[in-house]
Amino acid sequence: MLAGAAGPAARWGIEYQRSVGEFFGAERMVAVRSAHIHCDGEALGEPGAAFLEDWARRGARLAIPMTMDPRSTDPGRAREIGQDDAIVAEEARIVGALTAMGAIPSNTCINYQTLDVPHLGERLAWGDTGTVIWANSVAGARSNFEGGPAALAAALTGRVAEYGFHLDEHRRGTVLVEVEDQPRCLTDWGALGALVGRAYPDYWEVPVLTGLERNPAPDELKHLGAALASYGSQAMFHMIGVTPEARSVEDAFGGEPPERRMSVPPGALAGLYESFLPERGAPDLVVFGTPQLSLLEFRRIAEGLAGRSVRTTVFLTTSAQVRAGADDYGYTELARAAGAVVLTGVCFYLMTARELARTRGFRTLLTDSAKLANTVQGYGYNPVLRPTDECVEIAVRGRFAA
């Protein structure tokens, strides 16, 4: 590949991977089964889009399957949402170029719940931190955070440099987390992830959670992982008796006693919610779906809205795969009839959030996602975090206070 026998794109890919691998002291390259690329227009900008188009024009072809992360816009709805036509055009360029190379325009951050479910021990090159932490922790597959160019390089070469979470030594627990405040709803699991991520904000930290009284549902693990990755840049966690590399505390720590401990005392989860205070009495918008809603999450919100009307802007964001089911089973219609806006293939914080704040006057954003409450702060929002059912009630009331 370095000599260019596999084409110029694979040669670029392998040279790029060698530079990154050398930084982390990788000793060899290893094959990966699939790649997942973070490639929204807002992140790429003009130079990123031009870079992809250039490779597509030069005939670059992917060596392995590659799925795509959510987009910055739902093209048919951009005007209604208040987005500029420019983002629609840029998104079309990116999707066109990647699809020409052989990527699947899946536009989803929950590929692991729908169209590419990973399993124990397999190697992947995934981007979007939420997908990586799920693959490493819940599935026991192996991936580092692969940023856009890195995922593309891996898809072109079919391999990655072996460092980080491809190696056993980085997959062992680094801190024991004793949970004494039991999560009771989906958002509580995100809040738990936020607390632990904030306490150890480092990619190389691997928290080991113990003391939990209930085996969480897949969507709860999704929100826990997404929050650990968002607040802590963490790529892996263990949960004793739940995740596959943690049958016991000893197993999770590779036979060594834990060096550090953290406690999540009673009241800690409530404290996390209280760190997100509304500046005004009414939310400017309510957003469900970071990560994108699963069918079960979608149904819960839709049934909560059934036969009622929302009194503020409400967005539900999900994938085309979940949307097809929601349409078939009538959940989409329930949400729409209540006045909610159902968006496909997007995630709110990728949707030119800074520009929307300007054009729509968005500032106070209510969500049931701890991850979204974190990420929108960088775009000048005032996030408020509440459990899902409470978000539904506030959306219908149009005000925080009952």
Next chain:
Amino acid sequence: MSADERLVLRGPAGYGEAIEAEALVSSDGFSARYDLDHTTGVISREAHELYGQSLVGKVLVVSTAKGGTATGWRLFDLVERGTAPAALVFRATNPVMVQGAVMAGIAIMHRLVPDPVEAIASGDWLRLRPADGEIDVERRA
């Protein structure tokens, strides 16, 4: 400038060409997407220690690389816009920041001794030699 006002930090080889520029230091982490207005190069997260400060042309010295995989593209975008830092120094970085720096051609180093966040002050003049894993610090703060 007396000898004791100079300091050398050492660590593993980093990525990029040798470069010199002024330091901008924080014990907070850094995400090129969530902490930064990419159109201006100014830190835009209100809770960030460097809120309102520009990192354009500076060596950003911070504790950790935070946040998502967007950084892989974002640094490339910053270079094209003219809003990029001159170099990045972390206590310990995650892979995405390195992937983004390699894509953008921005020098990046980490795991240096003594701890760069403690040893370097904003305003100090830094000379980075990534291939040698060394940074010369000249006190100006």
